[in-house]
């Protein structure tokens with residue numbers, strides 16, 4: 263690999279929430295940006311392919327991205343060090359983060375204390391070494407004058423003990439200071455990530471490349487990896503502290519051993535021995551790319567992983583039990599294993615084993631041993647030549663050994679820190695770069711509505727020759743759709759599954775822009791209107807509405823965040839949505855599901871008995887119909903209670919699919935009352951209650967509007983709508 267980054271023995275484990283056949287994907291943002299504009303040019307594809315090194319590891323095809331760094335030099339050992347210089351490119355982002363966090367209250371105070379503690383800690387080993395050097399004087403005096411210098415001995419030993427105690431105290435202070443600093447950074451980055459994620463629109467958020475960037479920047483867990491943020495600063499400080507410790511220690515050692523017989527000789531010999539252990543250790547130098555993808559299309563492995571996911575996820579449990587699937591799953595799992603047994607280790611295990619040749623291994627193991635042997639022999643030869651110096655020699659050797667070990671430890675720390683600092687800096691860069699992701703649906707410039715009363719009786723909606731394909735899809739979800747609805751009218755879209763009904767609603771909301779054609783509201787091309795204003799003027803109930811992981815109250819209140827605090831409004835919305843009654847029956851009412859817990863590996867029964875509290879495993883499970891009532895309440899909160907003029911268009915996608923007949927009847931009668939005040943568009947399979955009074959019915963099939971008109975007109979036409987009406991009416995005959 264060009265300029266491979268060396269030094270880490272093992273590739274990190276992949277995040278297992280990915281598709282089993284694509285276990286890990288982390289691409290460098292630069293290449294992602296390149297990929298964004300890539301259409302279908304073959305040459306471009308082959309150029310891009312050259313950026314990846316392919317390695318076959320068992321059943322895996324691993325592709326490592328070749329870094330584009332001006333600092334990369336493809337020489338073993340050197341490449342690893344030069345690769346660290348890449349942080350120069352990431353430094354501006356680190357600087358930006360520093361500028362951001364330093365605006366936070368208390369950050370400087372804690373940071374200054376932390377730096378002070380680090381400076382003191384870095385000087386301490388040199389002081390301890392200075393005390394230790396007095397032992398040599400004690401031995402020399404004992405040898406030359408045959409007496410023990412007790413005072414010096416006590417001074418040296420007390421000094422060393424004090425150093426150790428002070429070191430422990432500083433260590434304690436360091437740990438105490440890390441906590442608030444880490445938290446400050448985490449809070450800051452949490453806000454960055456939430457801001458970015460909340461601002462992205464649907465096609466951008468769904469984009470595979472954007473998803474990869476978000477996952478990579480946030481460490482996969484959703485939130486930012488705070489250890490990278492604070493870690494990058496703390497490592498920078500530690501790096502300087504380690505360098506200071508090395509220099510001061512080296513200065514004291516040079517002074518001490520320079521005055522000892524053979525001191526320099528022993529120091530060099532021992533340093534060589536220790537260094538060889540570090541640098542020639544097996545495994546040092548195995549490269550690691552920070553961008554890679556591992557793919558397997560081994561169908562047995564894919565099945566194996568799929569089955570393992572099936573039994574792991576609790577959402578499938580009920581179907582496994584109800585369908586008596588346990589035995590078949592076990593059998594299929596065994597069968598799949600028979601095909602890939604011995605070959606299905608995770609890709610990073612397969613990769614690391616495939617990279618080491620026997621010769622490399624032998625060389626790495628033999629080299630440090632030889633240096634060690636050679637050093638031992640040299641000690642022996644020197645001692646044999648001058649037996650009278652053995653006692654002083656032994657004391658010097660001990661001092662040298664002790665100090666050298668400290669040095670090596672320090673050197674090792676510097677190498678390790680320099681290595682991980684690159685990763686941490688890189689992650690900060692990724693975190694800041696995600697803020698620059700551009701939404702795919704561009705904002706308009708014109709404010710909407712023109713005046714605060716213009717939405718009072720609804721909004722006009724017009725589709726003119728609209729066609730639409732979902733991003734990355736070849737088939738059209740809508741083809742050449744044209745229709746117009748006037749203010750305050752009721753429009754119902756009916757038709758077959760997958761004919762494009764929901765898609766029409768999504769286009770009105772500008773979740774996506776049409777591939778061809780134009781949509782107008784109140785005579786404006788919707789692309790020209792400010793997105794916020796446009797969406798503010800509409801309320802939607804999606805078919806695939808979701809229950810927010812919040813309290814019942816918040817689930818409704820978020821329909822109109824400006825009035826979220828108004829409990830009377832929330833209750834009224836719940837009443838209109840038919841949810842008030844069941845919410846009141848729940849023991850915690852509107853506060854149901856207000857708990858959160860994490861990491862509690864405890865005996866729950868014992869905990870409940872002892873403490874009397876329960877965690878979120880006891881959150882109330884709501885039925886499908888109850889969840890839909892909550893979603894309807896949320897819509898009422900926004901559409902009806904947020905103020906007459908704010909919302910002029912209501913969009914309903916199968917609003918009653920999970921409701922019982924009474925709830926459906928109640929809902930439709932409430933909605934019908936809004937006629938004339940709001941324009942309403944329904945996508946529904948149920949015809950009758952809604953289609954009969956509708957001003958416009960659109961019958962859709964295969965992405966096209968096949969029929970349009972009122973109920974009377976379409977029945978007279980005797981087409982598909984009439985067929986459907988008669989089919990449903992027969993059920994009641």
Ligand SMILES: Nc1ncnc2c1ncn2[C@@H]1O[C@H](COP(=O)(O)OP(=O)(O)OP(=O)(O)O)[C@@H](O)[C@H]1O
Nearest residue numbers: 732735739758759760761762763764765766805945
């Ligand atoms: N996010 C998406 N990405 C890609 N394709 C999609 C997406 N959503 C829908 N489609 C496809 O677009 C077509 C129209 O889907 P749409 O959801 O609009 O149909 P529908 O008429 O509302 O169906 P149903 O009656 O089942 O709700 C379908 O072929 C569907 O597979």
